[in-house]
Amino acid sequence: MIVVQSPLKRDFIISLLDGNTIQSVSFKLVKQEGMNMYFEHSGDGETAAKVAKETIKKSEFGPALFFRVTHE
Known part of the structure; x- marks a missing residue:
């Protein structure tokens, strides 16, 4: 599972990743808590x-966003 943390544009980030396959990696939103978005991959x-x-x-x-991506 990866966690994307962003205080802004969370809906935009979800639309970029959720349900999409990018470079052979598929992403699915699991839950959203505050500024954290959890994706299965x-x-x-x-x-x-x-x-x-x-x-x-x-x-x-992307160039203007402050965000962090980690994996668990």
Whole structure:
């Protein structure tokens, strides 16, 4: 499971990742608590966190967002 932490644009981040397969990694939103979004993923946790972070950074709001991606 990966955790994406962001105080802003959480709906945007969810729409980027939830139900999508990016670089052979599939993401599914499990729950949302405050500024934390928990995603199940296929494959390795470290790879999934890296792919999620790159995807968010390359999005239209990515350069302006403060966020953190970790894996459990």
